[in-house]
Amino acid sequence: xxxxxxxxxxxxxxxxxxxxxxxxxxxxxxxxxxxxxxxxxxxxxxxxxxxxxxxxxxxxxxxxxxxxxxxxxxxxxxxxxxxxxxxxxxxxxxxxxxxxxxxxxxxxxxxxxxxxxxxxxxxxxxxxxxxxxxxxxxxxxxxxxxxxxxxxxxxxxxxxxxxxxxxxxxxxxxxxxxxxxxxxxxxxxxxxxxxxxxxxxxxxxxxxxxxxxxxxxxxxxxxxxxxxxxxxxxxxxxxxxxxxxxxxxxxxxxxxxxxxxxxxxxxxxxxxxxxxxxxxxxxxxxxxxxxxxxxxxxxxxxxxxxxxxxxxxxx
Amino acid sequence: xxxxxxxxxxxxxxxxxxxxxxxxxxxxxxxxxxxxxxxxxxxxxxxxxxxxxxxxxxxxxxxxxxxxxxxxxxxxxxxxxxxxxxxxxxxxxxxxxxxxxxxxxxxxxxxxxxxxxxxxxxxxxxxxxxxxxxxxxxxxxxxxxxxxxxxxxxxxxxxxxxxxxxxxxxxxxxxxxxxxxxxxxxxxxxxxxxxxxxxxxxxxxxxxxxxxxxxxxxxxxxxxxxxxxxxxxxxxxxxxxxxxxxxxxxxxxxxxxxxxxxxxxxxxxxxxxxxxxxxxxxxxxxxxxxxxxxxxxxxxxxxxxxxxxxxxxxx
Numbered sequence: 001x002x003x004x005x006x007x008x009x010x011x012x013x014x015x016x017x018x019x020x021x022x023x024x025x026x027x028x029x030x031x032x033x034x035x036x037x038x039x040x041x042x043x044x045x046x047x048x049x050x051x052x053x054x055x056x057x058x059x060x061x062x063x064x065x066x067x068x069x070x071x072x073x074x075x076x077x078x079x080x081x082x083x084x085x086x087x088x089x090x091x092x093x094x095x096x097x098x099x100x101x102x103x104x105x106x107x108x109x110x111x112x113x114x115x116x117x118x119x120x121x122x123x124x125x126x127x128x129x130x131x132x133x134x135x136x137x138x139x140x141x142x143x144x145x146x147x148x149x150x151x152x153x154x155x156x157x158x159x160x161x162x163x164x165x166x167x168x169x170x171x172x173x174x175x176x177x178x179x180x181x182x183x184x185x186x187x188x189x190x191x192x193x194x195x196x197x198x199x200x201x202x203x204x205x206x207x208x209x210x211x212x213x214x215x216x217x218x219x220x221x222x223x224x225x226x227x228x229x230x231x232x233x234x235x236x237x238x239x240x241x242x243x244x245x246x247x248x249x250x251x252x253x254x255x256x257x258x259x260x261x262x263x264x265x266x267x268x269x270x271x272x273x274x275x276x277x278x279x280x281x282x283x284x285x286x287x288x289x290x291x292x293x294x295x296x297x298x299x300x301x302x303x304x305x306x307x308x309x310x311x312x313x314x315x
Numbered sequence: 316x317x318x319x320x321x322x323x324x325x326x327x328x329x330x331x332x333x334x335x336x337x338x339x340x341x342x343x344x345x346x347x348x349x350x351x352x353x354x355x356x357x358x359x360x361x362x363x364x365x366x367x368x369x370x371x372x373x374x375x376x377x378x379x380x381x382x383x384x385x386x387x388x389x390x391x392x393x394x395x396x397x398x399x400x401x402x403x404x405x406x407x408x409x410x411x412x413x414x415x416x417x418x419x420x421x422x423x424x425x426x427x428x429x430x431x432x433x434x435x436x437x438x439x440x441x442x443x444x445x446x447x448x449x450x451x452x453x454x455x456x457x458x459x460x461x462x463x464x465x466x467x468x469x470x471x472x473x474x475x476x477x478x479x480x481x482x483x484x485x486x487x488x489x490x491x492x493x494x495x496x497x498x499x500x501x502x503x504x505x506x507x508x509x510x511x512x513x514x515x516x517x518x519x520x521x522x523x524x525x526x527x528x529x530x531x532x533x534x535x536x537x538x539x540x541x542x543x544x545x546x547x548x549x550x551x552x553x554x555x556x557x558x559x560x561x562x563x564x565x566x567x568x569x570x571x572x573x574x575x576x577x578x579x580x581x582x583x584x585x586x587x588x589x590x591x592x593x594x595x596x597x598x599x600x601x602x603x604x605x606x607x608x609x610x611x612x613x614x615x616x617x618x619x620x621x622x623x624x625x626x627x628x629x630x
């Protein structure tokens with residue numbers, strides 16, 4: 001048995017075939033190039049058709065798709081804020097029709113990421129684990145006793161909205177306190193703020209036009225001992241540690257996996273994140289939890305989509 | 316069919332018989348009076364024996380027990396910090412033996428409270444809900460898709476340890492940041508601190524010896540407009556609101572239920588807690604969640620113990 005996995009992002013669509021034992025092959029990448037609404041649906045159908053044709057010798061029994069937003073399990077529709085027209089997109093119905101009735105399973109990228117990591121990545125065998133994706137934004141895929149936490153409206157895991165400071169800032173209203181302080185865009189934003197606040201600073205970050213400044217610049221400057229970058233990252237470590245502590249105290253997980261573009265370069269701070277978390281968390285759970293980084297990197301959600309499809313084919 | 320429910324606290328033991336339809340009868344209360352270790356086990360056995368004898372006309376088919384600590388499901392043992400000698404107490408084995416093999420089910424008071432509320436209290440029919448018990452300490456019973464969240468080591472829901480301020484205070488180390496600021500003992504402690512810091516204050520709280528000061532005094536003073544008490548409660552509302560926001564963003568629950576001794580008098584601040592939470596939380600989940608107070612009050616865990624036993628009897 002084989003399945004087709006797709007990972008839809010805001011700008012591109014990855015696809016690959018997985019065999020039952022979790023081996024991935026034939027990974028391809030297509031770019032959205034400004035497509036919106038049903039054009040994105042059509043691109044997905046093309047990829048599916050292409051893969052099914054390629055795999056003629058072995059039947060594709062199911063399709064799994066990771067989407068960059070929220071999957072509403074009851075209606076089979078998707079809300080994806082970065083794809084114009086996908087406010088309630090009937091992805092399951094459309095793909096089921098276009099493939100002549102193949103099994104189609106969909107879930108959010110954060111749900112797929114934790115599924116992928118427990119199947120073939122860092123968290124293999126775990127039944128209670130949290131995948132924290134720190135990129136432009138922050139989200140979490142949370143596994144509770146072997147099942148991904150969905151919540152009442154399929155929005156569980158919106159951890160970027162976690163309150164970690166009692167003094168409210170109006171900027172939190174658009175993205176959440178944790179995401180404001182400790183996402184990739186948050187780190188860049190805070191660096192720009194500090195450059196404005198500290199005219200005496202004349203380090204390497206001063207020479208970069210504010211609009212071009214990225215987290216890569218901040219991590220690179222910190223590696224060279226730049227004091228402003230070091231301070232920004234130390235603050236982020238505090239928030240990552242507090243968030244970790246809150247997952248530990250609430251969920252008592254076996255493992256917390258850090259992924260997304262920022263982990264990446266922030267992976268080398270895992271020990272400091274653990275130290276920070278240990279100051280805050282329920283101490284017994286804290287001693288037992290393992291912190292690690294994603295083993296699958298940018299493919300975590302693709303693996304998870306494969307797992308979704310295999311689970312569907314097996315039931 | 317009938318079951319026997321017991322709710323063991325740090326100082327007393329409540330018991331009652333429940334019928335299948337959730338009607339409670341014959342509630343009794345026994346006091347621990349300094350008992351420890353196996354003496355507490357013996358008291359529980361006595362109560363069970365007494366109830367079974369009383370209920371001669373109708374068979375008791377199962378026993379459910381709520382315990383003030385952690386229940387280790389794999390070993391059937393209990394850790395209860397306020398009962399000397401109960402570090403790993405073999406409650407299930409002991410009671411099963413003493414009752415000649417009756418079905419015995421145990422869980423923590425926070426797990427039992429959310430079970431009780433979903434069965435016969437505020438959260439009937441909910442499959443995703445959080446019960447926050449704010450008393451001397453703070454804990455949470457969390458229902459995820461109809462099942463109580465246990466975690467890897469049965470310690471999930473240790474919400475008193477939630478980090479809600481990035482500036483760490485050494486006092487957090489013993490109880491957790493949220494519990495330090497917003498539990499019953501935290502409120503009393505913060506009031507004493509403010510009395511020390513504000514020698515000019517001459518309100519009603521000044522006349523109470525520091526050791527006698529309780530949350531009841533603080534709530535009563537706030538009702539009369541006392542500025543110090545009003546400030547202490549406003550701070551607590553901020554933390555209760557932030558914690559609520561964090562449950563909303565992480566769990567996307569249908570309902571959050573406030574219980575424990577502090578709710579109680581803090582019940583009248585539910586609207587302000589909601590306003591505070593709405594500043595922080597994922598906005599879609601926030602609009603959909605309902606906040607309410609426990610309908611079962613001090614009996615929530617007893618009802619939950621009854622439900623545990625009925626579930627056991629039905630499987």
